[in-house]
Amino acid sequence: MTINGIGSSGAQAGAVDLDDPSEGISSVGGELAMLVLRTQQSQRDADHDALEVARDDYQRALASEVDAMHSAANQVFWGAVAQGSLAIAGGAASVYGGLDSRSAITDALHAHDQVALQTALKPGVFETSGSALETLAAPMGKLVSSSDGEDSLADAKAASGEGEQAKWRIDDLKNNINRSNDISDKTTQWLSSAVDKDDASTRAVLSNMA
Amino acid sequence: MSTITSQSTGAQSASSAWSAESSATALTPEERLLALVVYSQLNQMDAAKTTVSLSFDELARLRQEVKEAVDRAREAQHHSGLLGAISSFLGGDVAAVAGAIAAVAAVVATGGAAAAVLAVIASAASIAAQHAKELGIPPGVAVAIGIVAAGAALCSGNASGLLHVSDAVKSVACDVKLVAGIAAGAANCGAGATSIGKGAYDKDAQNALADARFSSGQQDVTNFDIDDAIKSLSASLDQQHAVFDAYTQGSKSDQASCSLVLNNFSGAA
Numbered sequence: 001m002t003i004n005g006i007g008s009s010g011a012q013a014g015a016v017d018l019d020d021p022s023e024g025i026s027s028v029g030g031e032l033a034m035l036v037l038r039t040q041q042s043q044r045d046a047d048h049d050a051l052e053v054a055r056d057d058y059q060r061a062l063a064s065e066v067d068a069m070h071s072a073a074n075q076v077f078w079g080a081v082a083q084g085s086l087a088i089a090g091g092a093a094s095v096y097g098g099l100d101s102r103s104a105i106t107d108a109l110h111a112h113d114q115v116a117l118q119t120a121l122k123p124g125v126f127e128t129s130g131s132a133l134e135t136l137a138a139p140m141g142k143l144v145s146s147s148d149g150e151d152s153l154a155d156a157k158a159a160s161g162e163g164e165q166a167k168w169r170i171d172d173l174k175n176n177i178n179r180s181n182d183i184s185d186k187t188t189q190w191l192s193s194a195v196d197k198d199d200a201s202t203r204a205v206l207s208n209m210a
Numbered sequence: 211m212s213t214i215t216s217q218s219t220g221a222q223s224a225s226s227a228w229s230a231e232s233s234a235t236a237l238t239p240e241e242r243l244l245a246l247v248v249y250s251q252l253n254q255m256d257a258a259k260t261t262v263s264l265s266f267d268e269l270a271r272l273r274q275e276v277k278e279a280v281d282r283a284r285e286a287q288h289h290s291g292l293l294g295a296i297s298s299f300l301g302g303d304v305a306a307v308a309g310a311i312a313a314v315a316a317v318v319a320t321g322g323a324a325a326a327v328l329a330v331i332a333s334a335a336s337i338a339a340q341h342a343k344e345l346g347i348p349p350g351v352a353v354a355i356g357i358v359a360a361g362a363a364l365c366s367g368n369a370s371g372l373l374h375v376s377d378a379v380k381s382v383a384c385d386v387k388l389v390a391g392i393a394a395g396a397a398n399c400g401a402g403a404t405s406i407g408k409g410a411y412d413k414d415a416q417n418a419l420a421d422a423r424f425s426s427g428q429q430d431v432t433n434f435d436i437d438d439a440i441k442s443l444s445a446s447l448d449q450q451h452a453v454f455d456a457y458t459q460g461s462k463s464d465q466a467s468c469s470l471v472l473n474n475f476s477g478a479a
Contacts, residue, residue: 055434062427066420073416080409087301087402094395098388105384109377117380118320121387134305134398141405149416163427170434199463206470 033191040184047177054169061163068156072149079145083137090133097126240457247453255446261439268432272425279422283415290411293404301401308394315387319380 101120108116123131146152237245 055431058427059431062424066424066427069420069423070417073413073420076416077409077413080412081406084402084404084406084409087405088399089402091305091395091398091400091402094398095392096395098391098395102388105388109381109384112377114321117384121316121320121384127391130395130398137402167430174437203466203470206467206474209474 027194030191030194033187033194036187037184040180040187044177044180047173047180051170051173051177054166054173058163058166058170061159061166065156065159065163068152068159072152072156075145075149075152079141079143079148082144083141086133086137086140090130090135090137093126093130093133095130097124097128097130100124100126240460244453244457248450251446251450251453255443255450258439258443258446262436262443265432265436265439269429269436272429272432275425276422276429279418279425283418283422286411286415286418290408290415293408293411297401297404297408300397300404304397305394305401308390308397312387312390312394315383315390319383319387 101124104120105117108120142148
């Protein structure tokens with residue numbers, strides 16, 4: 001009788017009951033082989049559990065990375081809103097200041113008053129504050145966006161790294177499971193050959209009896 | 211795929227065969243056990259095949275999502291670049307030049323007053339600072355230019371009356387200053403508005419890239435599922451072959467033993 005392929009599929013199909021490895025095995029070699037099979041089975045079970053954990057870790061890292069990227073996008077947007085709003089407010093203040101000084105300039109021109117003209121041409125409150133707002137717009141935008149979402153992008157990078165580590169763990173665990181399957185296959189092949197040898201011996205005894 | 215389909219058909223036939231044969235008593239216990247194992251393995255293969263099929267559909271859907279998200283990101287980045295260029299042009303070039311024109315016009319209108327001269331210097335320094343990179347001016351040199359300009363402004367004092375201009379020129383200069391100032395303010399408003407639009411497109415692009423990353427990650431997960439299902443399928447096939455081999459070998463061995471025993475009996479007789 002040939003025992004074949006039990007190791008490779010035992011973990012999924014549960015084809016071999018390894019609770020009592022010594023049952024039906026009389027030789028020391030057979031008992032050792034069953035012990036190896038049971039150890040490999042336990043190793044595979046543990047690796048399968050670790051594989052599930054690694055997959056969960058990968059999913060979690062991916063979700064964190066994507067959340068961080070969305071967060072960075074929002075920060076960039078609100079930074080642009082802050083910068084644009086200040087620039088609009090500054091521009092509007094400058095326009096209003098310019099229009100507001102028009103009558104004073106006209107009066108000074110009509111009066112030929114050089115001092116009054118100089119005073120009228122000086123930037124007023126609105127023009128000055130407008131200029132200040134325009135100057136502040138870019139830094140405020142950077143401040144609100146946390147430097148274009150740099151912190152969130154760094155978080156996304158870190159989460160991406162964790163995801164990569166989880167993938168490597170998954171690869172390693174799959175390799176471990178494959179290696180364990182190979183060992184189990186070799187063990188069952190050895191067992192099979194031992195059983196065949198036993199059968200041959202029995203036949204030889206029967207032939208001799210004849 | 212043809213193998214999988216035939217195996218699926220095999221699963222159905224094995225199921226019906228198992229149902230029919232399980233009631234019959236003609237089969238030996240080994241044969242019934244063999245049929246049960248084969249039926250169980252075919253069921254497992256059927257489930258694995260369904261998983262692979264569903265996973266491939268999921269993979270195709272995710273690939274489409276990635277493609278669409280990347281297209282969305284590319285389009286948003288295109289719009290963002292356009293608005294960024296407009297914003298930079300309005301806020302950098304137009305506003306700065308308009309501001310410089312307004313400052314020069316103020317100098318002309320006031321006949322060279324210190325405040326106006328300072329405004330010109332400030333405006334020139336502002337333009338130099340904004341275009342330092344394009345002009346290839348190192349930051350240190352740009353700072354030095356600014357300091358020298360400030361010093362020159364301090365030394366210039368009140369130059370009122372340096373320029374003697376007519377009232378008509380003054381009037382034109384005032385108008386120019388007014389229009390240039392308003393134009394600078396309006397340009398800054400436009401720059402601000404386009405900057406917000408650029409931010410919105412940047413956000414869209416970033417969100418689309420995040421969606422693409424999510425779909426790409428889900429593709430990895432689906433690939434894990436496909437790997438597992440294919441391994442399960444392969445393991446079921448191996449197991450099935452192993453069971454058939456075992457049964458065949460067992461039958462041969464039984465036949466050989468029977469023949470041997472019969473031969474022995476006949477020899478003894």
